Amino acid sequence: MMTFGAGIGTGLWVGTGQALYYAGPAGTAVTYTITAMIVYAQYSSVGEMTTYKPIHGGFIRQCAEYVDPAFGFAIGVNFWFAWVMIIPAEITAAISVLKYWPETDVIPLAAYITIFLVVIAAANMFHVRVYGYIEYYMSFIKCLAIVLMIFFMFIMTSGGIAATNGPIEFRYWKNPGAFNNGIKGIAKAFVQAAFSFGGGEHIAVIAGEVADPRRTIKKTVRPIFWRMFTFFVVNIWLVGMCIPSNDPLLSKSGTLGSPFVIAIKRADVYGLAHAINGFIFLSVISCGITSAYIASRSLTALADLNIVHPFFGRKDKQGRPYVSLIISLGIGGGLCYLNTDSVGTLVYGWFSSLVAIATLFQWASIYIAHLRFRQGLKAQGKDLGSLPFKGLLTPWAQYFGLIIVLFVFGCEFYLACWPFKEKGSVKSFFSSYLAAPLFFFDYFVYKWYYKTNIVKPMEMDFGPAREFDEQDIINAIATEDADRNTEKSKQTTWIKRARYMVFG
Numbered sequence: 001m002m003t004f005g006a007g008i009g010t011g012l013w014v015g016t017g018q019a020l021y022y023a024g025p026a027g028t029a030v031t032y033t034i035t036a037m038i039v040y041a042q043y044s045s046v047g048e049m050t051t052y053k054p055i056h057g058g059f060i061r062q063c064a065e066y067v068d069p070a071f072g073f074a075i076g077v078n079f080w081f082a083w084v085m086i087i088p089a090e091i092t093a094a095i096s097v098l099k100y101w102p103e104t105d106v107i108p109l110a111a112y113i114t115i116f117l118v119v120i121a122a123a124n125m126f127h128v129r130v131y132g133y134i135e136y137y138m139s140f141i142k143c144l145a146i147v148l149m150i151f152f153m154f155i156m157t158s159g160g161i162a163a164t165n166g167p168i169e170f171r172y173w174k175n176p177g178a179f180n181n182g183i184k185g186i187a188k189a190f191v192q193a194a195f196s197f198g199g200g201e202h203i204a205v206i207a208g209e210v211a212d213p214r215r216t217i218k219k220t221v222r223p224i225f226w227r228m229f230t231f232f233v234v235n236i237w238l239v240g241m242c243i244p245s246n247d248p249l250l251s252k253s254g255t256l257g258s259p260f261v262i263a264i265k266r267a268d269v270y271g272l273a274h275a276i277n278g279f280i281f282l283s284v285i286s287c288g289i290t291s292a293y294i295a296s297r298s299l300t301a302l303a304d305l306n307i308v309h310p311f312f313g314r315k316d317k318q319g320r321p322y323v324s325l326i327i328s329l330g331i332g333g334g335l336c337y338l339n340t341d342s343v344g345t346l347v348y349g350w351f352s353s354l355v356a357i358a359t360l361f362q363w364a365s366i367y368i369a370h371l372r373f374r375q376g377l378k379a380q381g382k383d384l385g386s387l388p389f390k391g392l393l394t395p396w397a398q399y400f401g402l403i404i405v406l407f408v409f410g411c412e413f414y415l416a417c418w419p420f421k422e423k424g425s426v427k428s429f430f431s432s433y434l435a436a437p438l439f440f441f442d443y444f445v446y447k448w449y450y451k452t453n454i455v456k457p458m459e460m461d462f463g464p465a466r467e468f469d470e471q472d473i474i475n476a477i478a479t480e481d482a483d484r485n486t487e488k489s490k491q492t493t494w495i496k497r498a499r500y501m502v503f504g
């Protein structure tokens with residue numbers, strides 16, 4: 001649940017409103033559905049590579065071992081950069097969420113930012129087990145809130161609420177219309193979808209820290225499609241039914257522009273709007289805590305892999321990476337202070353666009369590493385049928401994912417050059433597309449300095465996988481059989497099975 005819950009933040013609660021506003025209900029539904037498909041392909045790639053050879057450093061190391069050490073360095077820095085940028089994005093959003101209650105305006109913005117940073121830092125200073133408990137229950141609360149909203153919006157669009165004057169269904173697809181702003185609207189929705197879906201790839205980074213990684217990662221990846229379908233795709237379709245894309249509130253910042261809060265207001269259930277706003281605030285803070293955790297761990301992993309200086313990997317006696325945490329929070333927290341009353345929405349847009357582009361690079365790198373991984377197995381005569389986990393429709397799903405990612409790159413480049421409601425400028429370009437030149441700069445500088453080469457299929461090291469194969473032979477079969485019997489006895493009803501697929 002933590003793996004999936006980590007990605008539930010402003011991208012879903014607030015960002016979907018921006019996608020609906022710019023692309024319309026049909027444009028948003030199509031882009032989010034396609035994005036869900038390629039993200040599942042990404043999870044499958046991570047699951048297949050990580051269960052075969054669980055290694056510290058996850059897909060960062062996989063990119064270095066199966067593609068090119070320079071590629072691993074560039075994507076590692078990109079991954080760390082993305083999670084550092086999420087910190088100010090979430091804190092900026094948290095401040096916007098608080099503006100839903102006028103009473104909160106009495107405290108200066110700088111004070112709120114400082115308080116949130118202290119809370120995030122304090123949560124990350126707990127032992128990893130305590131942190132795990134905190135995030136588990138926070139993720140459960142987020143998932144529960146989303147499930148409740150799905151039921152509420154389904155009842156609303158079906159005409160079960162008096163304020164709607166009968167069933168809504170696809171009324172707003174006809175008026176004001178199914179699509180907005182043509183290709184620009186689709187491009188904006190794709191970028192927002194990338195920001196909303198980002199985060200799941202970190203399961204490969206933490207694989208080296210969990211017990212029995214093969215079994216744990218396999219159980220994490222398998223139900224992820226149904227969770228994504230439930231929480232993102234179903235929600236997007238319902239949002240497009242309950243709210244017209246020309247609702248003026250969608251252009252507001254924070255939860256004032258949240259489609260979920262707007263839907264509740266349109267249903268005249270104002271008490272529930274306050275409760276959902278509270279859930280959204282908890283989600284945003286939870287995502288901020290998770291962002292700092294993953295950013296610090298990813299920088300530490302880069303140091304452990306000798307990709308960056310060992311100084312960044314220093315830990316205290318309890319194993320907490322204090323140097324990388326201070327650096328990540330220092331940069332991400334410092335950027336938070338760019339936020340003011342007048343530019344809060346603009347700053348959030350900058351950060352979300354930067355994260356979206358960085359996320360697209362991560363997805364593309366995982367697809368490429370996975371295709372190279374399979375090429376290496378085939379070249380060395382290893383049986384693909386013996387893989388502990390096999391992704392659905394591999395490798396065609398990965399090729400499809402690469403095509404979509406390249407298309408979205410083009411969409412974001414188009415928006416960076418010709419943004420909405422303003423003329424293109426160098427400032428607007430780099431404020432949303434900085435991650436792209438940064439990635440290529442890191443790759444070519446590292447490659448030039450260290451004279452790295454693309455790894456040949458016959459040179460790929462699959463040796464450590466044999467250790468897990470031997471361990472599997474000793475105990476995994478018996479363990480899985482026991483667990484399978486336990487699961488059957490525990491989940492004898494469809495309700496319990498559905499609960500597992502949704503909540504884990």
